[in-house]
Amino acid sequence: MPKLEINGVTCDAFVDESLLGAARRHKAHIGYACGGHGLCQTCEVIIESGMDALSPMNDVEMAWLTAEKQQKGHRLACQVQIKKDATIKFTTRAEKARRLFNNAFLAKKETLPPTSHPQGHVGEFFSFLGMETLSHLAGVPMAFGNAVGRIIDGRLTLNSINDAVSAWSERAPEIGEIINKTISGLPDAIAPVTTVITDATKNVIDAATKIIKGATGGTAAESGAKDGVQAVPIKVEKK
Ligand code: FES
Numbered sequence: 001m002p003k004l005e006i007n008g009v010t011c012d013a014f015v016d017e018s019l020l021g022a023a024r025r026h027k028a029h030i031g032y033a034c035g036g037h038g039l040c041q042t043c044e045v046i047i048e049s050g051m052d053a054l055s056p057m058n059d060v061e062m063a064w065l066t067a068e069k070q071q072k073g074h075r076l077a078c079q080v081q082i083k084k085d086a087t088i089k090f091t092t093r094a095e096k097a098r099r100l101f102n103n104a105f106l107a108k109k110e111t112l113p114p115t116s117h118p119q120g121h122v123g124e125f126f127s128f129l130g131m132e133t134l135s136h137l138a139g140v141p142m143a144f145g146n147a148v149g150r151i152i153d154g155r156l157t158l159n160s161i162n163d164a165v166s167a168w169s170e171r172a173p174e175i176g177e178i179i180n181k182t183i184s185g186l187p188d189a190i191a192p193v194t195t196v197i198t199d200a201t202k203n204v205i206d207a208a209t210k211i212i213k214g215a216t217g218g219t220a221a222e223s224g225a226k227d228g229v230q231a232v233p234i235k236v237e238k239k
């Protein structure tokens with residue numbers, strides 16, 4: 001039986017199971033905003049060992065991931081299957097972001113790991129955020145082209161897109177909760193700024209969900225939230 005080490009936690013897996021499937025089964029900290037249809041890149045992981053036990057990179061991954069990321073072992077967990085008995089070690093991008101955020105704003109100074117970034121841990125977090133945003137945006141045209149190609153050849157159907165919208169709707173309350181917890185751990189001076197950002201994020205998700213549902217016939221509206229994503233109460237809790 002294959003073994004996984006996800007974000008430092010050891011667990012089991014099955015041959016032909018996807019990395020995302022195994023990670024979700026073990027409740028690992030991983031994104032899957034599109035429900036595993038290769039439309040969002042939130043399931044990105046960094047493989048540290050065991051790459052030869054995984055399925056080769058497919059066209060969806062090549063569309064989303066820059067050449068540099070491909071070279072450094074980044075994969076989309078929803079697109080990768082485990083192909084043989086081996087130990088595969090990886091870190092999710094969501095967990096990497098959480099650790100950097102924690103180092104920048106929440107951890108006690110004496111417990112911090114060393115950083116070579118000239119602006120310290122805060123600079124390291126914002127550099128990561130900036131680079132990830134840029135590489136994500138850079139991947140959008142290719143990924144959009146790839147999605148159109150998959151619609152044409154029948155690999156991506158209306159049901160898959162509605163499924164992806166439903167996944168967004170289902171995840172929204174969970175995302176809101178994570179944001180709430182994060183804000184409550186921040187110094188009071190930063191909290192108003194983050195509230196604006198989280199409100200804006202919710203509005204963007206809401207608007208995007210409505211547009212996609214409108215374009216795809218709104219099947220997701222019947223199986224998921226009634227009208228757009230569910231309301232996520234975002235509030236600042238004082239320490
Ligand atoms: S879950 Fe969206 S690309 Fe993998």
